Amino acid sequence: MSSPHQTRPIDPESARRLAARGLRMDLVDTSDAEAFARWHVVDARGFHESRPRPESIAALVEGVAYRRTTGVWDDTAVDAASPVSTVSSWPVQLTVPGERSVTAWAISSVSVAPTHRRRGIARAMIEAELRTAHAEGVPVAALTATEATIYARFGFAPSAMAATWKIDTRRASWVGPEASGRLHFIDAAALQQIAPTLMERVRLQFAGEIEHWDHLLDRMLGIGIDDQERARALRIVRYDDASGEAQGFALYTIAVSPTDFSSNTLTVEYLVAANDDAYAGLWRFMFEIDLVGQVNAPLRSIDEPFSWQVSDTRAITKTAEGDHLWTRILDVPAALSARTYSAPGRFTFTVTDELGYADGTFSLDVDASGLGVVRQVDADSGEVDAAAPDQLRARVSLSVNDLSALYLGGVSAVTLARAGRIVEHVAGSVAAIDASFRSPVAPWLGIWF
Ligand SMILES: CC(C)(COP(=O)(O)OP(=O)(O)OC[C@H]1O[C@@H](n2cnc3c(N)ncnc32)[C@H](O)[C@@H]1OP(=O)(O)O)[C@@H](O)C(=O)NCCC(=O)NCCS
Structure with a gap:
């Protein structure tokens, strides 16, 4: 193991919580071929894949050895050497509007053995990943999900959709x-x-x-x-x-x-x-x-x-469209200042975040070139109001999920407001957010990770 993201110690809070249930959370040394192979076999089983052949494991593990690799072990299990749960993570460059990049904490291989499901192991692991990412100073977490029902509770939201297209080539x-x-x-x-x-x-x-x-x-x-x-x-x-x-x-x-x-x-x-x-x-x-x-x-x-x-435009149909990339903002100023915006504007966001990372009030001031300056606003100081009168400043309240959904510019703020997810405090705020946040090219991720 070499990179700092791999060697940072296991999250003590989650480790303690799991230990109280007789489970041991630990890092896998990815240079230990046998231990990493065991982790990998459990990961494949978690996603209902066939048992990989030994010769394939060598190539597979080599390709992902740079990732922070975590497992949870049950020392009372018959196969106590194999983990009952897997997760891996690594810092990655994620493209944001304006052909710029932000460092994101990619989370992958989240699996819990069916023998140990619904005992809070996944929650402990995902919360540990978010705390680790935050401690590493990474402003956004990102993942692709098997099910759309798992990650909203941790503050994630779909921020790039994907579609399946069918083309009748005769027409x-x-x-x-x-x-x-x-x-x-x-x-x-x-x-x-x-x-x-x-x-x-x-x-x-x-x-x-x-x-x-x-x-x-x-x-x-x-x-x-x-x-x-x-x-x-x-x-x-x-x-x-x-x-x-x-x-x-x-x-x-x-x-x-x-x-x-x-x-x-x-x-x-x-x-x-x-x-x-x-x-x-x-x-x-x-x-x-x-x-x-x-x-x-x-x-x-x-x-x-x-x-x-x-x-013949009817020769082409979209047979499926849905969530693909999920993001979760961990540091509002760093995340929002990493991208550019389609129109200038002054915004104040009051963000709620159960896990605390994005909780607070933030101002975003976008200049004519589309660059944004973000500051956390002290609720009592009134600092932002002094800088711009209310009528010039869009003001909304929303959850970290909805701010994350807006982040890459793929979702309409107007739609989220109509869905009751964004509360507008100054008339016209939501339309102004939409004009600035929306990306002219739909966000897209062409792979799974
Ligand atoms: C999804 C999976 C990782 C959940 O693991 P788990 O240890 O059973 O989950 P937990 O007990 O920690 O549950 C955490 C929370 O998520 C909820 N949850 C867990 N799995 C869920 C699912 N499949 N759908 C909806 N909610 C789910 C739990 O109800 C719980 O909610 P709460 O804490 O808000 O009350 C596990 O079922 C699994 O390995 N599934 C197959 C592989 C997979 O799909 N992995 C996800 C990859 S993106």
């Missing part, structure tokens, strides 16, 4: 721009040459995207995982612009229909386009492959330009 004639470049089939080794740079360029274009890790690409390519069939089925194409420079790539599979060989289904597993030209080139390619009747595109933005690039 979807391309009417978008002609791409300038061309496509090449490439192998996994060639993709590994270009993917990290392209993924990082695209990461900065979408609020909600996080910095990728080496193992992620291997996982997408099926390298080192047990499911070799999937890896063999994967096709990789690269888009090069007119000057021959790689500007995007796509991974896709085709499920062959047993009954109609002319109408198979293509799934876009992952597609990265660093500019609009590459976007047009790659999506047109997907829509025009012979012997394909339907394209499925899961985990995409809820606002894909391709729905405006075909002759």
Whole structure:
């Protein structure tokens, strides 16, 4: 173990709480191959995955060894060497509006063995993660969730949605721009040459995207995982612009229909386009492959330009749309000053947070360039009122969940107010917040973590 986030001692409060129930919370030394492999097997079981083969575990654990890795043990269990609960975390760059980044505490692998469920183990672990992140000075926590019912109680809210799109390619004639470049089939080794740079360029274009890790690409390519069939089925194409420079790539599979060989289904597993030209080139390619009747595109933005690039807009449907990235603000001034805003304004937020991190009143003053200055307001000082008369200052009350939902600009403040989640104290405040906070490009995260 080396990085400070890995070695910071286990959270004493949660450790004490669990110890009172006969459970031991501890860090896993990720350089201890046997201990880390045991943790990993329990993590896989927690998500109902097959037991990984020993040879796959070695590659998998190596890819995530940099994470802070925590477990909870029950020394009275038959298999007392294996944890009954897992969680991992690491600081990551999260894109916020304005093509800027904030450090976020990514939380992953939250699992509790079915033999130990609903005894408060997950609560102890997640609260420990938030306290650790806060102590490390990380202003936001982030995760992707298996269920939408778990994390609101800890102050999280959905802040980037994702959609699954279905394209009937027989009806979807391309009417978008002609791409300038061309496509090449490439192998996994060639993709590994270009993917990290392209993924990082695209990461900065979408609020909600996080910095990728080496193992992620291997996982997408099926390298080192047990499911070799999937890896063999994967096709990789690269888009090069007119000057021959790689500007995007796509991974896709085709499920062959047993009954109609002319109408198979293509799934876009992952597609990265660093500019609009590459976007047009790659999506047109997907829509025009012979012997394909339907394209499925899961985990995409809820606002894909391709729905405006075909002759028959009804050929494209969104079959699912829902929460994907959840964020939780831990430090209001640091989080809100990390992003830029679409319009100037003066705001006062009174935030309630059961866990205390974001509780308080904060002023945000956004200048004409979209930069914001945030200060915590002493409730008694009236300092902010002196700086700007009430009629110029938007004032609202809301929970940390709703501030987190607004954070990346994907949710309408007006909608949250209509839902009864934001209380407006000065008329027009909610509309003003919306004008400043909303991101012109829908936040999007194209991976699970
Ligand atoms: C979800 C999971 C981690 C919960 O673990 P747990 O130890 O049983 O949870 P706890 O007993 O600490 O419960 C904490 C709180 O969350 C609630 N909760 C727990 N699991 C929940 C679920 N699946 N849906 C809704 N609420 C849930 C509990 O009621 C409790 O609420 P309260 O403290 O406000 O009264 C566990 O069921 C699990 O491993 N599930 C499968 C893997 C998974 O989905 N992990 C989440 C990854 S994002």
